[in-house]
Amino acid sequence: MTTPDAQGSRRPGSDILRTAIRRNRGAMAWGTVLMGLYQAGETAFPIALGLIVEHTLRERSAGSLALAIGSLAVIITTVSLSWRFGMRILQKANTTEAHRWRVKVAACGLQPVARDVDLKSGEVLTIATEDADSTADIVEVVPMLISSMVAVLIAAVALGLADLRLGLLVIAGTVAILSVLSVLSKKIGSSTKEQQARVARAGAKVADLITGLRPLHGFGGNHAAFLSYRKVSTEARQQAVTVAKVNGAYAGTALALNAVLAASVTLTAGWLAFDGQIGIGELVMAVGLAQFIMEPLRLFSDMPKYVMMARASAERMALVLSAPPVAAPGTARPEPGTDxxxxxxxxxxxxxxxxxxxxxxxxxxxxxxxxxxxxxxxxxxxxxxxxxxxxxxxxxxxxxxxxxxxxxxxxxxxxxxxxxxxxxxxxxxxxxxxxxxxxxxxxxxxxxxxxxxxxxxxxxxxxxxxxxxxxxxxxxxxxxxxxxxxxxxxxxxxxxxxxxxxxxxxxxxxxxxxxxxxxxxxxxxxxxxxxxxxxxxxxxxxxxxxxxxxxxxxxxxxxxxxxxxxx
Structure with a gap:
């Protein structure tokens, strides 16, 4: 915790997240392109299947079938390579950024100038490890969010070309899903922040107990120390259970809503095909996209949760990184051999x-x-x-x-x-x-x-x-x-x-x-x-x-x- 003066000068966690994004904009741009290409290829697969069925039913030639198989091979190769290199770039940037924040937090923890922050060494250790890693996840989360959005938009456009109602159904369903999940993601962010604080306090308590282990043995304070740690550890466990419940509710709600949307698209496409408003190839495409769209929708709906978790960790890092020094040191240097x-x-x-x-x-x-x-x-x-x-x-x-x-x-x-x-x-x-x-x-x-x-x-x-x-x-x-x-x-x-x-x-x-x-x-x-x-x-x-x-x-x-x- 900081004093009011320190709070007034402390930058929020959002500034830390912006710094992480700005430092990795090149890697994130390439990662977004490659992951967008991966999602586009995934989306193109059911579209290509629909077109192949439609074209094969009309022409029924071996050449058309060979061309279709070659097209699918190109799509599969594109999907494989773009995923491989896209994730390699993003994960390298993620781990590098986490390393930077760990070093920065450690440097602040070792700063000899007193800082007006009431954090024990065990808490600083947690911030320098778990919170630094969680904050750096924003480097990977943003490209995944954009690429998932690309997949949803491509699916919506493809279905809209088959029938406008199908495209509008995907867009409206996606907006509704994100609106519902945004409420839960805020709850996850606040719960996670509290959990991280309690886990850090438990870690600080362990560090204190280890340091004072010999004196504790000396005057028989072992049992009291154990009860003290048990109390803070129980609080951390209870908060972890709360976070798990919120995460479970979030995941269950996201899965249910995504399944409802996929089922709605499938049933609507079936009704349109039965009514003769779309062809068999378009029905195959719609059913394939309805199944495929669940994966990017799951990623798309999970991203707000990870953004809130990264923000919660960044806020805790800001306690250490942005707390003003109690006194500003000078710049002069003493002469050697002085008194x-x-x-x-x-x-x-x-x-x-x-x-x-x-x-x-x-x-x-x-x-x-x-x-x-x-x-x-x-x-x-x-x-x-x-x-x-x-x-x-x-x-x-x-x-x-x-x-x-x-x-x-x-x-x-x-x-x-x-x-x-x-x-x-x-x-x-x-x-x-x-x-x-x-x-x-x-x-x-x-x-x-x-x-x-x-x-x-x-x-x-x-x-x-x-x-x-x-x-x-x-x-x-x-x-x-x-x-x-x-x-x-x-x-x-x-x-x-x-x-x-x-x-x-x-x-x-x-x-x-x-x-x-x-x-x-x-x-x-x-x-x-x-x-x-x-x-x-x-x-x-x-x-x-x-x-x-x-x-x-x-x-x-x-x-x-x-x-x-x-x-």
């Missing part, structure tokens, strides 16, 4: 934090309140827009609001205490881009060498989703190795060693100080080992910097500091 300054920042529990980290210094921040540490990390990670807090954060004298987010990301890396571990290998987790030259050094500095040596595959050892086959300490060290391998100008680490033993922590602290020598490093921690390895320690208490000095100086002069960090 980091936090100037009187007020946000959450922070009550005017002010400090400066010179370029190349290793600074540790001992936050007595965990909330203050989390709020400071969020500010430095640009997870909070510049107008969301008071004060300023500067990089080389330039405020972050003046810098492009991409430039900030290149110069500053904030590694959270709960860094995500991805399915893949140790190597792909440490160096996702495959471009780092610091992988061996990062592995050694983070003390991940024992994990690498434990498996004969080494860095190519397969890691399961969320690091399920690694211990908590191994996951934390893997996340730290990834941060160190990035080798950024400014590195901010938030509690990087809380899950490792004291001996390993000592080694990691010493290794970080050595590896990051000459590079600006900030560690938000209460670890004595990291605090001792730092060039300077800032004490963050009650949202302000209450003291500073080296770890040993503070131990000797600040009793509160001793109580807070001594283990």
């Amino acid at each position: 980091l300054e936090v100037d009187c920042v007020r946000y959450g529990s922070l009550q005017g934090v002010k400090f400066q980290v010179p370029a190349g210094e290793f600074t540790a921040i001992a936050a007595y309140q965990p909330r203050s540490a989390a709020d400071l990390a969020s500010i430095l990670a640009v997870n909070v827009p510049s107008d969301g807090y008071e004060g300023a954060v500067r990089l080389g004298g330039q405020e972050l609001a003046e810098l492009s987010v991409e430039a900030v990301r290149e110069h500053v890396l904030v590694n959270p205490y709960d860094g995500e571990i991805f399915a893949g290998t140790l190597r792909s987790n440490i160096d996702p881009s495959g471009s780092s030259r610091m992988v061996p050094e990062a592995v050694e500095a983070s003390m991940l060498t024992d994990v690498v040596a434990l498996h004969r595959e080494g860095l190519d050892y397969e890691v399961r989703d969320r690091g399920a086959n690694l211990s908590g300490g191994q996951r934390q060290r893997l996340s730290l190795a990834r941060a160190l391998a990035a080798d950024t100008e400014v590195l901010v680490l938030h509690d990087p060693t809380t899950a490792v033993d004291a001996v390993t922590e000592q080694l990691v602290a010493r290794n970080i100080a050595e590896l990051r020598r000459g590079r600006t490093t900030v560690v938000i921690t209460s670890s004595p080992a990291l605090l001792d390895a730092a060039d300077r320690v800032l004490v963050l208490d009650e949202g302000v910097v209450a003291a500073e000095g080296t770890h040993r100086e503070l131990l000797a002069t600040d009793e509160a500091y001793c109580l807070a960090v001594t283990r």
Whole structure:
């Protein structure tokens, strides 16, 4: 959901559909031509049969029969080839367009600038897959709709040439069928939109539960979590049943109306033939067209349903694609080797934090309140827009609001205490881009060498989703190795060693100080080992910097500091 301001600027799903059509107009034009040729050939088959019967009854010659058979062969070949190549073009365009939207939604989901959209990651995943595919179906639906209309019009004209009443019956029946089905298609669109939203919520709930599975086990919340998921899943199931009922009613109504029209054409043609107003060949043509017309009519009547489903999916994609950013980033870029300054920042529990980290210094921040540490990390990670807090954060004298987010990301890396571990290998987790030259050094500095040596595959050892086959300490060290391998100008680490033993922590602290020598490093921690390895320690208490000095100086002069960090 978006706020009223966001809703006012958000483009509707129809704009997304128009974009998809505009991008694929060439493929859709060729697809329409070929599928129209296919439908025309299908329609021509019963017409040709009627003409053959009429002509054969008059001339009764082998040459005429051979010519008729050759004509039917041409029609069949045309139908086969036009369908084959038409569907190939349309399905290629469909899958390509779906890929484009998936990538676009994924890019927006990864956008570091905060967006005013209340969608969880599980919902964004559903939008990036199912909704993207459904939206791209418009590329295939429109040509099929036009080609089906061509078939109906050809059939109406052919029957009208035999007898005007037959042609008018087809046209009037088609209009009546579409009028009835348009009402049901609107119901399908609204029901489908609600179903997609509920399925997405269920997916988001699963993602949340998987993320919090270990804590749930810890305090016995499994049953409550199961009931919570069961509730949202039941809602999704009930809505899916509703959609299935509407779809069933739509399909049944369309089939019944199409059958009534075909039967009406057949009976009318039979009556006209019995009355002598049309010939035997025209009767054969009319009966054949009455049977054939059910297929294009079915396609023609199904298309509004698919259009409404595509529109419903496009509306959901618009929630992600068109939501305005909370704050527009700047365009400047920081100079290399610059310092980091936090100037009187007020946000959450922070009550005017002010400090400066010179370029190349290793600074540790001992936050007595965990909330203050989390709020400071969020500010430095640009997870909070510049107008969301008071004060300023500067990089080389330039405020972050003046810098492009991409430039900030290149110069500053904030590694959270709960860094995500991805399915893949140790190597792909440490160096996702495959471009780092610091992988061996990062592995050694983070003390991940024992994990690498434990498996004969080494860095190519397969890691399961969320690091399920690694211990908590191994996951934390893997996340730290990834941060160190990035080798950024400014590195901010938030509690990087809380899950490792004291001996390993000592080694990691010493290794970080050595590896990051000459590079600006900030560690938000209460670890004595990291605090001792730092060039300077800032004490963050009650949202302000209450003291500073080296770890040993503070131990000797600040009793509160001793109580807070001594283990």
